[in-house]
Amino acid sequence: MSAPAARPGSAPAPASAASSGRGDGPWPHVLLAWPTVALTVLFLVPLGIIAALGFFRRIQAGFFEVAFVTDNYARALDAFHLERLTVSVVLALAATLVTLLLAVPFTFLLTRRPRARQVPYLVLVLASLSLSEVIVAFAWSLLLSRTSGVSNLLVAIGVMDAPASWSPGLPAVLLAYVFIALPLAVLSLYPTFSRLDQELPEAAGTMGATPLAGFVTVVLPLVRRAVAATGALVFIFVLGAYVIPQTLGRPAQWTMPVQITDQAIMKNHLPLAASLAIVLLVVSSLIAVAIVALGTGRWPRLALPRRAR
Amino acid sequence: MSRWLRRAMFALVVAYLLAPLVVVAGVSLNPRQVLFFPPEGFSLRWYGTAFSDPGWYRPAINSLLVATFAALIAVSIALPLSYVMWRYRVGYAKAVMAMGLAPFALPPVITALGALALWIVLQSYGQPHTVVLSHGAFLTTLPLATLTVGLQNLNPQLVEAARTMGATGGTVFRTIVFPYVRPYLLAGFVFAFVLSLNEYIIAYMTVGFTFETLPVKIFASLRYGYSPVMAAISVLFFAVAVALFALVGRVGDLPRLLGADERA
């Protein structure tokens, strides 16, 4: 076929367009000035403030005063908040699992379609992703309500005797969580899946694998990194949602974001909100890392003996 | 067999994503102030209300303003950053890049609380520019992602070719790189714009009711009295998002913009 890359095969090819760094002058630094300042002030500094705020003392007259107290963390880690934290994590994990079970096969099948056919689905996914959490909560509250929900439909076709309300409640929260997470998961999986060599599952097919077996033995091992990363992304995204548990959940489903917002806005207790946020941040990061490790750590070892052959 | 599997899968996902909207659209057509589905009749009066009641159209204008400027800020951060990452090797660029991508690795409520704390410390809590800047930084991730994909797809030989014909740094950017990444830039702008338009928690924590955006207004109505106007507004929002993304799909190659390989 065509010539192998004429670049020295053994020598590392010069990286994409990156210049060697010599003689670049001040340009890269001038260009980076605004992004650096903007992101530092608007992203890094706020995180630092939250970290500090957790140790400050709340004052009745204003917001807070500078101090070093541990009461906020003591409260953030009391039995009530730990229960809220557990509920938040369990709900988010459940939503993540359901989302991946839908998103992985859907994205795989979508990327096997011709490009032009994918576009309407992509537009739908993008539009759903951008739909405000507020609108999502409103829509699901309608969909699951007695007056306008699916239960009316089920009554009409004779499955149910009388319309019922399923919102607020656990199913409503989970359905809405998966609804906001699904588009994010599809878009996060999309690049890896669409770059997957079409011929690989076909090759598995010629060797007798059913489509499902080919998917499990060939496709999944190749995309497990992307799936794990998507799982982590979705988990964090859902864990940080405020409107859905607040609107579609009963108090039993009120998660950490509900508590944080409640303390920050309603109760005006910023130091407690900050310490709750830090606890949530630490726990969510640890679990996200665990999800990625779980997804990528096991399988490569199983594959080792084959490589040694 | 796998064809049926595919159809069932597609139908399930499409139904799931569309069902709430179908109900909302139905509810928005009720002639009376009730939230019935199927609707009791057919009326577009709530769409009229959305455009004539200042309680609804003012937040809409606020949201459009915030989204426009926030998306501009997001793009203004993402373009130089992604270009430097692609073109030069600068040590700290990676750290800046990490900050640009990090917002999506944080629970959104924490980003919002950070914004609240920042603007309280800077004593500008509640002013319109706070939500613009915080949205801009938060949504930088989106144009950053599309531009990075775009620059990765750009054949480095195009740049080398321009250089052999006498073009230097700035000229290469103006004549080759920028025209090439323009669709990715547009896509990134649209993503940031639409997400800002819909964003609730940061807007709530930075400006709240002093500069009410539409999601904040809808949320307030959600708690203090439902109205079919909310449904009408939701339908309009979805329509705007579909229209903008369809436009992006028209102008550029949507699969490629979202990170599929460059091939026919």
Next chain:
Amino acid sequence: MSADRPDLVIQGLGKRFGATVALDGVDLRLPGGSLVCFVGPSGCGKTTLLRVIAGLETPTTGHLLLGDRDLTRVPVHRRDVGMVFQSYALFPHLTVAENVAYGLRIRGVKRRERLARAQELLELVQLPDVADKRIAELSGGMRQRVAMARALALDPALFLLDEPLSALDAKLREGMQVELRRLQRRVGITTIIVTHDQEEAMAMADLVVVMGDNRVQQVGPPLEIYRRPVNRFVANFVGRNNFLPARVVASDAVEVAGVRATVARDLPVPPVGSDVTVAARPEMLRLRAQAPAGPALRGTVSMVRDLGRAVETRVRVHEQELVVSGRGGFAEGDEVWVELPDAGLVALAA
């Protein structure tokens, strides 16, 4: 176009990427106005050498002179080279004419003027009607020509082509070889073509530079490279060859499997008594049914392939299989004599 083009002189040129050596002390003099091919297997450093000449890579050591002008530190955009890239690197957002006129635009030539010049160049490469088309609308062969027109637009001192024909199918490639050669003759520009295809190099070049192992192995006109390879690498890479172990028995003769044969005269021969490898081209060997008068090796035909313009016969001689190209006339299993050429063998250090 000036008739007297300066020579390109390369002195002690070396290039490292980190710890790996990509070019190891290259010395070359390429006559002005000639068409030179750099040929070698992939990874041999030929593209790196071309990129150093273009100014796209900075050499670690050595110098690059065009006439009396030192190019070593001249940045690419002031080096006055025209380059055709392996991917052609045509700008997808510009029309064909705008692509060709790009360099003129950078130099501030007015739009009308530069588009007129682009049209001239497109006519030169026999594409008079595509000026306003988009790159995506062109076939591979057309893109190839547009890339050449673009590279020539600034009337550069050097015309550099990196694997220009590798993306074309075999038939088109042969046509383009002829056309490229004609174009170069007409314009008279010093041209360097990088290719991994030795036949392509032989078919086009005034001067062939065979590269291997990040070094120049041999420089010379195509026929000389073919007839008089200086080492086993060149003998093996350029064309096909049979290699036989031998021993030097005189200043012009070797002994192969107990048979004495003369070697090519105008080549240095290792000292008498040393072990060597002799190379013999398949078309220099002849098959005989009976023992001929000259030196010959006895063997058995192991395979016959009729390739149309010649028959390739493989003969098992002792432990080795020799490839003979000729008229054929033998069948598998026949006992034959393989006649060695008179003064045609090349003795190479073993």
